[in-house]
Amino acid sequence: MSKFKRFESGEIGTCSLFNRPSLVDIKDFARVPGNETLSEFMDSLPGFLAADNLRALVAAIKGAKACNKPVIWGFGGHVVKVGLAPVLINLMDHGFVTGLATNGSGLIHDFEIAVAGKTSEDVAAALKQGTFGLTEETGVWMNRAFREGGREGLGLGESLGRFLDEKNPDFGHASLILQAYRRNIPLTSHVALGTDVIHMHPSADGEVLGHGSMIDFKVFTQQVSLLHGGGVYLNLGSAVILPEVFLKAVSLVRGSGRELCDFTTANLDFMQHYRPRQNVTGRPVSNGGKGIALTGHHEIMVPLLAALLVCS
Numbered sequence: 001m002s003k004f005k006r007f008e009s010g011e012i013g014t015c016s017l018f019n020r021p022s023l024v025d026i027k028d029f030a031r032v033p034g035n036e037t038l039s040e041f042m043d044s045l046p047g048f049l050a051a052d053n054l055r056a057l058v059a060a061i062k063g064a065k066a067c068n069k070p071v072i073w074g075f076g077g078h079v080v081k082v083g084l085a086p087v088l089i090n091l092m093d094h095g096f097v098t099g100l101a102t103n104g105s106g107l108i109h110d111f112e113i114a115v116a117g118k119t120s121e122d123v124a125a126a127l128k129q130g131t132f133g134l135t136e137e138t139g140v141w142m143n144r145a146f147r148e149g150g151r152e153g154l155g156l157g158e159s160l161g162r163f164l165d166e167k168n169p170d171f172g173h174a175s176l177i178l179q180a181y182r183r184n185i186p187l188t189s190h191v192a193l194g195t196d197v198i199h200m201h202p203s204a205d206g207e208v209l210g211h212g213s214m215i216d217f218k219v220f221t222q223q224v225s226l227l228h229g230g231g232v233y234l235n236l237g238s239a240v241i242l243p244e245v246f247l248k249a250v251s252l253v254r255g256s257g258r259e260l261c262d263f264t265t266a267n268l269d270f271m272q273h274y275r276p277r278q279n280v281t282g283r284p285v286s287n288g289g290k291g292i293a294l295t296g297h298h299e300i301m302v303p304l305l306a307a308l309l310v311c312s
Contacts, residue, residue: 077105133197
């Protein structure tokens with residue numbers, strides 16, 4: 001016999017399973033997909049959690065387009081490196097992109113794709129050899145584009161878009177920078193000095209880079225100011241830079257006395273980091289709007305989202 005006293009429940013009441021409120025209902029279960037359309041496949045997904053969030057994001061983007069509200073896509077360099085530029089360019093042509101924003105990495109990888117059809121070094125190997133980040137054309141041409149554009153009051157994204165438009169590179173059809181420029185869609189770049197390989201080159205000028213990035217911040221903030229009442233902002237794979245820039249843009253708009261609420265934000269990444277949770281899907285929509293987090297690999301999630309927008 002144990003020496004420790006046990007709890008005695010006595011008489012307790014129970015309720016019927018058939019009358020008890022439940023959070024999961026069979027009517028919301030998935031249907032087994034067959035030979036059906038993408039829209040029917042979407043309808044077949046369960047009525048829970050991420051599937052419902054995906055439906056909500058699709059509806060928000062379609063609603064923004066219908067109401068002529070902005071749909072701004074922020075993206076990191078990884079989005080370019082996994083080959084998603086053609087998907088986003090197609091979304092431009094279908095009216096689902098009104099603005100693009102990226103960090104310095106996004107510009108560099110997209111530029112190299114446009115010029116050479118390839119990008120992304122073997123960092124570990126190149127670092128041992130002392131050659132990492134010292135690619136001639138990337139450093140010289142990009143810094144030249146920024147200097148030339150900066151003299152005419154252009155931001156980094158527009159400067160590089162104009163440079164590529166004039167050069168008309170062989171692989172320009174797969175460049176977000178060039179195709180956005182040719183479609184008059186603003187693409188802005190927000191850099192932290194010392195983080196990008198082109199900052200290592202003798203031709204790099206911190207004053208030029210800072211000035212161009214500041215111009216882009218103002219262009220980006222103007223787009224953010226139009227999100228009120230139905231716009232959408234998506235963050236694809238930027239864990240730090242773009243969430244911080246977006247938060248500051250939201251604050252600047254509201255601080256200027258303009259109303260900014262009732263819009264949708266989304267973070268798509270294979271990890272939900274702190275800053276996107278707080279600065280994209282949390283704080284900016286806490287006074288009205290909806291924040292959506294979808295976790296998964298970009299090379300799967302972005303084409304799926306795009307297909308649901310264009311084909312359903």
